[in-house]
Amino acid sequence: MNKILVANRGEIALRIMRSAREMGIKTVAVFSEADRNALHVRYADEAVLIGPPASNQSYLQGEKIIKSALEIGADAIHPGYGFLSENAAFARQVRKAGIILIGPSPEAMEMMGDKLSAKAAARKYNIPLVPGTEGAIANVEEAKKVAVQVGFPILIKASAGGGGKGMRIVQKEADLEEQMTRAISEAQSAFGDGSVFIERYVASPRHIEFQVLGDTHGNIVHLFERECSVQRRHQKVIEEAPSSVLTPEIREQMGACAVDVARACNYVGAGTVEFILDENLDFFFLEMNTRLQVEHPVTEMITGIDLVKEQIKVARREALSFKQDDLRINGHSIELRVYAEDPNNNFLPDIGTLTTYQTPQGPGIRVDDGFEQGMEIPIYYDPMIAKLITFGENRTEAIERMIRAIKEYKITGIESTLPFGRFVMEHEAFVSGNFDTHFVEKYFNSESLNFIEDEEESKIAAVIAAKLFSKPATVVSQQSSERSNWKMRSRI
Structure with a gap:
């Protein structure tokens, strides 16, 4: 495998390209007219324009993408997540064109893409179902x-x-x-x-998923679980690994079931088996996602395994270099999806220009992003700006590092989920681990971020007072221009 076309955009495209580059593999970016100046386009060895901004005219144009791969000499396509990543018809077209798809077979996609057929497959292995x-x-x-x-x-x-x-x-x-x-x-x-x-209907559910990895030689392992219960509109915002509530015995049982689900569809590559966990810690199979997940970094942090590299190795028909008994959980990791959304307005997207964009640094902090200061957040795609990931020796340290990272992360020009992330990290229910998928409905409302606003107001007032006694008033004006929109709106 010498050249991979990445059929995606943003942070996941960059994430894939970086691992490919470390493996000595050249990469090709595809881009829409809206992404002409995107970071993934500049990072790739080659880039191809595939259409207008709308995804159905660009990133969802499977035939155009395959044609581009053939013309530019790419011998493999990595679809990332979203877009065409779980499209069985596209997978068949890629196979027919003689190109390697870095992902599962179209047959596995079809079986697990339909929740009913997925449940039927799980039933054969006596996996618990709701x-x-x-x-x-x-x-x-x-x-x-x-x-x-x-x-x-x-x-x-x-x-x-x-x-x-x-x-x-x-x-x-x-x-x-x-x-x-x-x-x-x-x-x-x-x-x-x-x-x-x-x-x-399970009244107080927790959303637990297991990362699985299978090769073409029949080997399948799981890389432990991720807790994904903090959600808005049934979509995840915060994930962590491992879960704070699973006992070693339940983890082993769920992991074995996840492997059986993958075996039921002859799964090859990286995938995720999702479960629902009730208040009695009884678990039930929900579905399988036949692709790399947004939250895969937390699994990488606690296992030390680069999942993208493993996907590429499996696509090259290499056997897994490790067995289940070789895998261990090391420390704790948390991910916050940094969306261009307004938490105080029902998490509605908030497009605009990243007037200020400065990422946090330091021990145990990782940022996967696809933007830089001065860039616009386009209206055409998912509003995720970045993924903020922290790692610690234990859950407490991971939470503390997340709070520090959120405070250091500077974004102005648009609203973001950073304040919401801090609210969660400091909330007793999350800190104690006593929460479920109804966290937002139970604890979060329009007044929830006031404590953050008050703290920021005090800091700004202190800075302004200090400036007034030490520097000309023009400096005060400069300081106030960096206030974010959500603070200004709270004043009004």
């Missing part, structure tokens, strides 16, 4: 019978896709018909597939 329907359901009367058997509240879920789309919680039978109609309509609109199924 009680509910075994297949798709569209008849309301049949749904009522199932709901009575399972017991309210229930959860209606789309068979395809994710991100909370096509998902409805139903508390009582009177609401079932309306919520089911809405779930089917949303699933059809979002995924082109209106299939839904029913399962028991």
Whole structure:
């Protein structure tokens, strides 16, 4: 493998290219017109323009990407996450073109991409499943019978896709018909597939996922778990490894189940098996993501394994160089997704220019990003600016380093999730480990960040007072110009 085309953008494209460069492999960036000056484009050995800003005219154009790979002489394609990473049709096209896809087979993608077929595969290995329907359901009367058997509240879920789309919680039978109609309509609109199924609603769930890695020689291992329970709109914001609640016995059981899920679809490459954990620490299989995850760095930090390099080695048909017994958890790692979002306005995207952008440094801090000061956050793509990752000898040290890193991370010109991250790190529920996927609904509201604003106000006032007695007023003006939008708006 001499040249890899990275069919993605932003921080994940850079992340892949850096590992490839360390392995002596050349890289090719693809980019839209909106990303002409992006960091991943400048970093790559070669770059190809593939279309206008909209992703459906650029990063989702599988045929254009394959054509570009052939023309530029790339012998492999890494899809990263999102976009085409779990598109079985694209995987088949890549295979047909004689190019290596750094990822699983299209057959594995199809089996695990549909939640019902994934559950059917898991059932063969006696993996615990949340009680509910075994297949798709569209008849309301049949749904009522199932709901009575399972017991309210229930959860209606789309068979395809994710991100909370096509998902409805139903508390009582009177609401079932309306919520089911809405779930089917949303699933059809979002995924082109209106299939839904029913399962028991777990009231206080924790979201635990296991990283798995398989090769072409039949070897499959897990690289332990990640806790992903701090979410907004059913999407993760903070992840950590390992989980603060798993016992060694439960970890071993869940890890074995994750490996069995991967074995059920003859999985090759890096993937993630997701579980739900209830208040009694009983776990149930949810789904499998057949790609590299956004939060993979926390696993790398506690294992010392470069997952991108392992993906490339597996794609070269090399056997895994380690066995399950060789793997150990070392320390603790936490990741905060730094989104261009306004936490005080229901986490709505907040596009604009990065007037100030300074990343934190020091022991135990890693920043995976795709932006620099002065760049604009485009409206066309996911609003994630960066991933802030900390590592410590234990969870307490990882939290302390995250708080320090957030304070040192300077972003102005747009709102970001940095203040929210600090709120979480300092909240008793998170510090104690006593939280679930309802953390945001339970503890966070528009007043939650006031303590941060008050502290920042005091600091600014102290700086201004000091400047007034030591330097001309023009310096005061300079200082105040660096205030972020969210502080200014809180004053108004």
